Amino acid sequence: MAASTAASRLSPPRPRTASPPSTPPRRSRFSPLRAAKMEAVLSVGAHVIPHPRKAETGGEDAFFVDSDTGGVFAIADGVSGWAERNVNPALFSRELMANSSAFLKDEEVRHDPQILLMKAHAATSSVGSATVIIAMLEKNGTLKIASVGDCGLKIIRKGQVMFSTCPQEHYFDCPYQISSEAVSQTYQDALVCTVNLVEGDMIVSGSDGFFDNIFDQEILDVIAESPGVDEAAKALAELARKHSVDVNFDSPYSMEARSRGFDVPWWKKLLGAKLIGGKMDDITVIVAQVKTVVIPDDEGSGVEQEQGSELGTGAAVVSAE
Known part of the structure; x- marks a missing residue:
């Protein structure tokens, strides 16, 4: 952090009797003794692995990360059922994320993820639908979340999951979704949450392809390592x-399916078989850590830029492995 300090010139000695009251030396304007404020920011990492059969096209998940305003990220999972109507499911999710990124600076958004979803959805012209989650971190450490469907988010503090979003669905494997069709869910159906975070908190967010194939304890172990x-x-x-390609892995998805009454045919049950295995899907993961930066009370823009430049801004384009 750059800080300029003016050097004091020594005055010639004066008789003690004529010496005026001593004046304290002027401090640098960036002196730590001046009033300062702490602002929360996010350090963010992301990774995408498409469905094995969709690797060439990059899959149908999309996301964006923006750290310029402290921390905003979003994930959209294109609904693959549109492929049966000869529609590319990726087009809707990608355009929805591109519009979400573009509307971040809109005055009407006012750091509200639900309003951002409304504007992004209204501007999306592609045919299709998607589940979506948007998270925004305010400077005071408040995380605002708006989600439609089964993209998820968990907050980890001191090695424990202290918050999780809940999926929205019509029935098993049919989540709420933002759509190009008139009869669908909208921003008004979003699950809206507000969570107060502290420095060091970890955020793990992902599409259903991630959470369907991994348990909380595995997430905690990976984060710790x-x-x-x-x-x-x-x-x-x-x-x-x-896990998704392991037919012997008893995944969260297969466990949920059995709890909802789905299982193998009766004759396989007689042989001791049961419904297990991972769920092949596009997998998108975003991991973010809450950090704080010190902003001087006045003329702090230069410091804020230096701190913020370490975080960078993510692209609104899905990267595929």
């Missing part, structure tokens, strides 16, 4: 991908 958010996002995505 990872040196940074980039490494954590990649390790989590790769572990979920490994």
Whole structure:
């Protein structure tokens, strides 16, 4: 952090009797003794692994990360059922995320993820639908979340999951979704949450392809072993991908299916078989850590830029492994 300090010139000695009251030396304007404020920011890492059969096209998930305003990220999971109507499901999710990124600076958004979703959805012209989650961190450490469907988010503090969003669905494997059709869910159906965060908190967010294939304890273990958010996002995505193609892994998805009454045919049950295995899908993971920066009370823009430049801004384009 650059700080200029004016050097004092020595005055010639004067008789003690004529010496005026001493004046304290002027401090630098960036002196730590001046009033300052703390602002919360996010350090963010992301990783995407498409469905094995969709690797060439990059899959149907999309996301964006923006750290210029402290921390905003979003994930949209294109609904694959549109492929049966000869519609590319990725077009809707990608345009929705591009519009979300573009409207961040809109005055009407006012750091409200639900309003951002409203404007992004209204501006999306592609045919299709998607589940979506948007999270915004305010400077005071308040995380605002708006989600429609089964993209999820968890907050980890001191090695424990202290908050999780809940999926919205019509029935098993049919989540709420933002759509190009008139009869669908809208921003008004979003699950809206506000969580107060502290420095060091970890945020793990992902599409259903991630959470369907990994357990909370596995997430905690990977976070604890990872040196940074980039490494954590990649390790989590790769572990979920490994589980997704393992027919013997009793995944969260298969456990949920059995609890809802789905299972193998009766004759397989007689042989001791049960419904298990991972769920192959696009996998998107975003890992973020809450950090704080010190902003001087006045003329602090230069310091804020230096601190913020370490975070950078993510692109609104899905990167595929």
